[in-house]
Each structure stands twice: as structure tokens, then as C-alpha cells.
Amino acid sequence: MVSKIKEVIKIKKKIGILTSNFFDPAGQRLIYGGAERYGIELTKLLLDLGYEVEWWQVGSGWIRDLMNNVKIKSIPVTESPYETMPTLNQAFLERAVDIDYAIYFVTFLAYPQVKEKSISISHGIYWDYPSFDNLIDGDNGRQEWLRRLKIALSGPDRVISVDTSTIEWVRATWPGLSHKFEYIPNFVDLAKFNPEGRKPILEQKPIRVIFPRRITTVRGINEVVRTAEIMTKEVKNLEFHIVGRGHHDQVEKELMKWASEHERIYYYWQPPEMMPEIYREMDIALIPTKAAEGTSLSCLEAMASGCVVISSYVGGLSDLVFNDYNGLLIKPTTQNLVQAIYSLLEDTDRAKRLSKNGVEVARAFSLDCWRESWKTVLQEVFN
Amino acid sequence: MRKNKLVAMMVVFNEGNRFLTRVLNHLSLWVDEIVILDDGSTDHTRKICNQYPKVFFVENDAHTFIQHEARLREKLWNITISRNPDWILAIDADEIFTDRILDAIDSYLEQKTYDAFAFRLFDFWKSENYYRVDGAWNPWIKFSAFLVRYHPEWKATWPDYVIHSGRWPLEYRFVKNTFQSDIRVKHFGWARPEDHYRKYIFYCQKDLEQYGKIQPHTKSIMASNDSIILEKWFERKWMVGF
Structure with a gap:
């Protein structure tokens, strides 16, 4: 009943x-x-x-x-x-x-x-x-x-x-x-994150590198900061965009001030709805996590948007990135990041292939x- | 081209020789309309306002802020919502957003996730180069909501406060989905040392009426130079689109 x-x-x-x-x-x-x-x-x-x-x-x-x-x-x-x-x-x-x-x-x-x-x-x-x-x-x-x-x-x-x-x-x-x-x-929402209308990879100056993560040590921010300092000095027309909130106000303050003192280094954050547009203007995305990582939404979104991803073999990132197929997998050190970025700048065809395969692989994570x-x-x- | 209408609202009083021209020059670049409630100015404030096509100017016969701030704010709110805004910016005549707002504002107004945007406010101290960071003046540890989506279906009630009544009706404070922006706002209200003592006396009187005693933040206006900590303003690079 x-x-x-x-x-x-x-x-x-x-x-x-x-x-x-x-x-x-x-x-x-x-x-x-x-x-x-x-x-x-x-x-x-x-x-x-x-x-x-x-x-x-x-x-x-x-x-x-x-x-x-x-x-x-x-x-x-x-x-x-x-x-x-x-x-x-x-x-x-x-x-x-x-x-x-x-x-x-x-x-x-x-x-x-x-x-x-x-x-x-x-x-x-x-x-x-x-x-x-x-x-x-x-x-x-x-x-x-x-x-x-x-x-x-x-x-x-x-x-x-x-x-x-x-x-x-x-x-x-x-x-x-x-x-x-x-x-x-x-997952990644492919209706929002896709390569449609994106900047052609490594063809238009400035070349832009994005770190689209929370500003914490486990995400590799210190290695990225050093990498940005080294590479913006050595490579003309290369920009670094650090895009994400810090866990502490002091971190945001210091990073904002640091970025203001360096040419071609930017630090900001945006509402999530703006991120698809930002990724389309970027060439390379850095996901150099050192610990506490699953299958990063940022990694998937960057990949789906056609950015060449440089990632680390930590946590679930190796479920997303296959080295030299749809991105680069490295041990997350400053030296390795610098070398990986140089390797892409020196071989545009390879970078384009990684970007294209990244878009393809991201479809499996829709x-x-x-x-x-x-x-x-x-x-x-x-x- | 954005679809949503942004209306700024502002109370002014004898701003002719202060920052109003700079504020209106900048606001005119990125808001759709500026509602100004003149609280009985006796100088050329009105003349300045009338030079800006986006200004919707309303005048009070007498200076009412000193009697009851909340009633003045309520009046401003009612005029503003009569202008059919989608978003409302609450700003004072001595506050100027940094230029990154020009780049970001369209995306802020068109996004659907957030109903309010909060910003860090920097109190410039006795100059336009240094801001104050000691105690509650520290701009890095708090965000203030300047930009809120208008909800015609919400109530709008005001506290019965003679001073520090806040810029928003109670229902618009602590909007749960507030985005904390990285864009900074400059506040020049303390930039001129000659204003300090007059403003200190005013806030002391209002504190006594409102709270029965002078608030620590009011006392800190006249703190000795030894206990005031200043930081030098730094400009950020501004990307004009991509």
C-alpha cells in the first residue's frame, strides 16, 4: 500500500x-x-x-x-x-x-x-x-x-x-x-573550452605562457616564478601570465608587486567564465604540480583550448598527458621547465602537433x- | 558591446576643488550612467557634474549627510534604481578604479556566476604616492563590494544609522556569490593632510552619536607618525585586451 x-x-x-x-x-x-x-x-x-x-x-x-x-x-x-x-x-x-x-x-x-x-x-x-x-x-x-x-x-x-x-x-x-x-x-566542458578562434600556436608575437593555478607551492609556483624571470630576460616577445588566487593575501600582494617589477610578466585572476577566452590567447600552459594533484581541471581546460601543456608526472596528471604526444611530462624543476619551453620554441611543428593532439585527447574527458x-x-x- | 546597463551612484558635497573631475573623467570611460545626488553643495560642484553627458544630477536643498547618512543613501538608491540598472556601482567622489577595470568590466557585467564584485581599496595617506597599511587600514586583507547586480525582486532596507550606514541596502550586503577582483581602487579621501583634523572631528562627533564612544579606527586617524605604516603605490602593467 x-x-x-x-x-x-x-x-x-x-x-x-x-x-x-x-x-x-x-x-x-x-x-x-x-x-x-x-x-x-x-x-x-x-x-x-x-x-x-x-x-x-x-x-x-x-x-x-x-x-x-x-x-x-x-x-x-x-x-x-x-x-x-x-x-x-x-x-x-x-x-x-x-x-x-x-x-x-x-x-x-x-x-x-x-x-x-x-x-x-x-x-x-x-x-x-x-x-x-x-x-x-x-x-x-x-x-x-x-x-x-x-x-x-x-x-x-x-x-x-x-x-x-x-x-x-x-x-x-x-x-x-x-x-x-x-x-x-x-571533465572539461568542450562547449566552452575549445580551440575555435584561438591564436595560432607560437606564430603570433608575443608568445604567451600561462600558469593557470592556485598560487601554492605544491602547484609549482616558485619554479614558475624563477622560470618566468629567466626566460623573459632571455627571450624577447615572451610573456608569462600567472592567473589564479593565492591562499593568502600576502602572497597575492607579493606576486602583484613582483610582476609589476618585471617586464612581460603579469599576475591577475578572472571569473571562471573568462578563462576560455584567456586560454585562446595563450600558447603554452604550465601545470608543474609537485604534490596533491588529481586530474586537474586547469590541465584539461588548457589542453582542450589548444595550449601546449607542460606538466609533471604527479598524481593524476599522467592520466591526461602522454609525453611528447599531447604535451610534455617533466620532473617539475625550474631547469626542466626552462628546457621544455625552449624545446617548444625551437620546434614549432612539434608544438603544433602536441597542441592538436591535446585537443583530441581532451575530447575523451568531456x-x-x-x-x-x-x-x-x-x-x-x-x- | 555589452547588453547589461551599469549605473554608478554617488553622493557629492562641495567637491569642486577635490577629486570629482578626475573621478568623472574616469567613470565616463566605463559606466553607462552616473547618478549624482548633490547633498546641498555651495561651490561649483553642480557646474562640473553638468559637463558630463552620462551624469544624471539630482540636488538636495540642504546638507543632510551630517544629520542622517542612511536616509541620504536610501534616497540615492531609489533614484538609481529608477534608472533601470542591471548592475549598480556604489562609489564616492574621491575613489578611482585602476585602469584594468576598462578591460575587465564588460566580462564582469556579462558573466552569470557572480552577483557582486568586491575590490581592495587603498587609502592614500597625505599624498598620492603612499597608502596606509597599519591595522584596519590594511587594504590587502579585505575586499569591499563596489559593484552589485540589481535584483528588482529583492527588498532594500536601510539601517537607522546616522553614520557608517554602508553603501548598500542590507539585502545587498554579503552577497554569497561575490567575486573578489584583483583590480585595485584608489581612495584619495585622506590624501590631503589639511583635511585630516576636520574629518577626524566630524567622525568623532558621529561616533559619539552612533556608538556612544569614539571608535578605534577614528582614533587612528590622528595616530602619531611612528605608528602609521605606509607603502608606496606601484603601478601594474595593464593589458589592453589581448
């Missing part, structure tokens, strides 16, 4: 998505990085599939509109022992009692307990930078951190990984868990493909 009534009323199933920060904890500023763009696209897909969606995150208890008909609610939690958030996890389970399914937007949020019928998302290995040790108290805390990570990966029905390197790490560490994983790489892959997993787990 009840099921008949439900059928008649067509009750929408509700999905709760738990994240750490979509807005800043005060609920004032929307954080709009790659992960958040992922969250927006995922929400759009879920709404298109007829689900009701509700987000939860860290905050003082405020509730806000994230999108039309989508609320984001906050839970006052601050502690994160061993890089997990068990209090947030538990509060989510207790408070979001009306949800049918759960998506843990970051893997560690699925510790210690998950809702029955749940999915978590791995955005890439985040424990591969030297100071991560400090967060878990070095060897003293490593075992406990691993224990918690294993529980977090064990709970959900499925773990979506944006790259293969995370899956390989898990397969080597806990072979019994690897069946949980599903590889759905990140937003449409990503939506289809997610749809399949959602049907398997939630239906």
Missing part, C-alpha cells in the same frame, strides 16, 4: 552531500576552486536525474542557498584529528535523517561511519607533500591515520576516484579494497562522458 502511494506521489529521493568547505566556515564567501566546480556539476547532474539535493559542511549552523532549490547547511565542528572529521561525520548522520542516500565529497569524511547506500569521492592523493607528516604527528600518528583512511574507504558502496594513481596506491596498500573504486576522471559515467554509478548504487 505504502509503495503504491509513493508511486502515485512520485516522491523524490534525497541525496545529502557532505563536504568540509564549500563556503568559508563563516558562510560568507563561496570558495570556487576545482573541487567546488566539480560539486556544482555533480549537483546539476543529480537534479537533472530527479534527485533532491542538500549539502552539509563545516560552519556555525547557518543555512544558505547554494543553487536554486539546493540548500547548504552547516555544522559547528572545528577539530580534524589525524586528517579526519569524525564529529562532522557523526553530526551529519544524526542531523540529515531525512536523506535517502549520501555522497561523501572527500574520502576522509566517510570516517568512521557512513549512511547505508553511499558513495565517496577521491580527488587525488593529498598525502604526498613533505609537511603532511606534521599534520599527523609523523610516524607517531601514521598508523592511526592509515587505520582511519582504510575505514573511510571501506564504508561507502563505491569510491569514485578522479585518477588512477590513487587506485594504484590503494591496490598496493590494501588489495582487498580496490574493488570499491571506480575511475571517473575529471563533461558529457563524465555525466554518463556518474549516471551509471548512481543507478548501480542508489537504485
Whole structure:
């Protein structure tokens, strides 16, 4: 009888998505990085599939509109022992009692307990930078951190990984868990990011090199800064564009001042909707990540726009770039960046081939493909 | 060619010998209309405003800012929205955007992700070369919303403040999808040392009316030179399109 009534009323199933920060904890500023763009696209897909969606995150208890008909609610939690958030996890389970399914937007949020019928998302290995040790108290805390990570990966029905390197790490560490994983790489919206009307590669002066990333050490900003200093001195008509927010005001100030003191070096940032136009005016994109990387949206967008990508074999970047086929893969040092840029400047035909293949490869990572892959997993787990 | 209309709104009072000409010269390059509410000027402010074709000029009979700022701001807001804006720029007669705005403004107004744009405001101190960075004067640690998308369906209420009432109705403050821009805004309100003591006395009186005591930021206007930290302004390269 009840099921008949439900059928008649067509009750929408509700999905709760738990994240750490979509807005800043005060609920004032929307954080709009790659992960958040992922969250927006995922929400759009879920709404298109007829689900009701509700987000939860860290905050003082405020509730806000994230999108039309989508609320984001906050839970006052601050502690994160061993890089997990068990209090947030538990509060989510207790408070979001009306949800049918759960998506843990970051893997560690699925510790210690998950809702029955749940999915978590791995955005890439985040424990591969030297100071991560400090967060878990070095060897003293490593075992406990691993224990918690294993529980977090064990709970959900499925773990979506944006790259293969995370899956390989898990397969080597806990072979019994690897069946949980599903590889759905990140996406690029080809309707926005494409080579249509772009500047011909390396033909028009000035030649432009872009670093389209957050300004952090793990993304290789220090190596890029040095590379820009060296190369703008040595090569006339070469411009460097550093395009992205810093994590700290001081970093933005210093970079702005530094750029103002150097010819042909620019530092700025733009709303995401401007990025397609910017990429079309660039020749080379630098993605010299040193740690904590998945399948970078910036890398995909630059590639889809026809920029020649110089990237590193870190995290999921080697899922996107095949050396000397659709870009260059290097160890991210200043010397290697300089050499890689020179090698492109000296062989325009090769650069054009890499650009063309990059556009082709990016098609395999289309937003449409990503939506289809997610749809399949959602049907398997939630239906 | 952009589709959305940008209307700047500004209160002026005896700006004839200050920065108004420079401000209007610059604004005329990138906004569609400039609503100016003259709060009872007795100098040639009106004459200056009338030289600019984009200015929509309205005059108060008497100087009302000193009595109740919020009411004045509300009046300005109501005139501005009557001009059918898609976006509204709230700016003072001593504030000038750096030139990168000329390049960026069309994309800001046409994008769909953000409903407000916030900028870093630099308070020039006793000169047009140095800005103040000590304490709450530090421009690097905060962004102020100057540019907001107009939502006819939103309410617009004003706090009952005699001073520091803010430039926006309460509903337009803390817009959740605000873009923090890298474009800087110069504020020349403190650039002339001869203005400092007069403005200090004014803000002291208003603080007493509003809060019952003088606010630390007001006190810092007259801080000794030892405790004031200045930084030299640096120009950024400006790309004219690509």
C-alpha cells in the first residue's frame, strides 16, 4: 500500500552531500576552486536525474542557498584529528535523517561511519607533500591515520576516484579494497573550452605562457616564478601570465608587486567564465604540480583550448598527458621547465602537433562522458 | 558591446576643488550612467557634474549627510534604481578604479556566476604616492563590494544609522556569490593632510552619536607618525585586451 502511494506521489529521493568547505566556515564567501566546480556539476547532474539535493559542511549552523532549490547547511565542528572529521561525520548522520542516500565529497569524511547506500569521492592523493607528516604527528600518528583512511574507504558502496594513481596506491596498500573504486576522471566542458578562434600556436608575437593555478607551492609556483624571470630576460616577445588566487593575501600582494617589477610578466585572476577566452590567447600552459594533484581541471581546460601543456608526472596528471604526444611530462624543476619551453620554441611543428593532439585527447574527458559515467554509478548504487 | 546597463551612484558635497573631475573623467570611460545626488553643495560642484553627458544630477536643498547618512543613501538608491540598472556601482567622489577595470568590466557585467564584485581599496595617506597599511587600514586583507547586480525582486532596507550606514541596502550586503577582483581602487579621501583634523572631528562627533564612544579606527586617524605604516603605490602593467 505504502509503495503504491509513493508511486502515485512520485516522491523524490534525497541525496545529502557532505563536504568540509564549500563556503568559508563563516558562510560568507563561496570558495570556487576545482573541487567546488566539480560539486556544482555533480549537483546539476543529480537534479537533472530527479534527485533532491542538500549539502552539509563545516560552519556555525547557518543555512544558505547554494543553487536554486539546493540548500547548504552547516555544522559547528572545528577539530580534524589525524586528517579526519569524525564529529562532522557523526553530526551529519544524526542531523540529515531525512536523506535517502549520501555522497561523501572527500574520502576522509566517510570516517568512521557512513549512511547505508553511499558513495565517496577521491580527488587525488593529498598525502604526498613533505609537511603532511606534521599534520599527523609523523610516524607517531601514521598508523592511526592509515587505520582511519582504510575505514573511510571501506564504508561507502563505491569510491569514485578522479585518477588512477590513487587506485594504484590503494591496490598496493590494501588489495582487498580496490574493488570499491571506480575511475571517473575529471571533465572539461568542450562547449566552452575549445580551440575555435584561438591564436595560432607560437606564430603570433608575443608568445604567451600561462600558469593557470592556485598560487601554492605544491602547484609549482616558485619554479614558475624563477622560470618566468629567466626566460623573459632571455627571450624577447615572451610573456608569462600567472592567473589564479593565492591562499593568502600576502602572497597575492607579493606576486602583484613582483610582476609589476618585471617586464612581460603579469599576475591577475578572472571569473571562471573568462578563462576560455584567456586560454585562446595563450600558447603554452604550465601545470608543474609537485604534490596533491588529481586530474586537474586547469590541465584539461588548457589542453582542450589548444595550449601546449607542460606538466609533471604527479598524481593524476599522467592520466591526461602522454609525453611528447599531447604535451610534455617533466620532473617539475625550474631547469626542466626552462628546457621544455625552449624545446617548444625551437620546434614549432612539434608544438603544433602536441597542441592538436591535446585537443583530441581532451575530447575523451568531456563533461558529457563524465555525466554518463556518474549516471551509471548512481543507478548501480542508489537504485 | 555589452547588453547589461551599469549605473554608478554617488553622493557629492562641495567637491569642486577635490577629486570629482578626475573621478568623472574616469567613470565616463566605463559606466553607462552616473547618478549624482548633490547633498546641498555651495561651490561649483553642480557646474562640473553638468559637463558630463552620462551624469544624471539630482540636488538636495540642504546638507543632510551630517544629520542622517542612511536616509541620504536610501534616497540615492531609489533614484538609481529608477534608472533601470542591471548592475549598480556604489562609489564616492574621491575613489578611482585602476585602469584594468576598462578591460575587465564588460566580462564582469556579462558573466552569470557572480552577483557582486568586491575590490581592495587603498587609502592614500597625505599624498598620492603612499597608502596606509597599519591595522584596519590594511587594504590587502579585505575586499569591499563596489559593484552589485540589481535584483528588482529583492527588498532594500536601510539601517537607522546616522553614520557608517554602508553603501548598500542590507539585502545587498554579503552577497554569497561575490567575486573578489584583483583590480585595485584608489581612495584619495585622506590624501590631503589639511583635511585630516576636520574629518577626524566630524567622525568623532558621529561616533559619539552612533556608538556612544569614539571608535578605534577614528582614533587612528590622528595616530602619531611612528605608528602609521605606509607603502608606496606601484603601478601594474595593464593589458589592453589581448
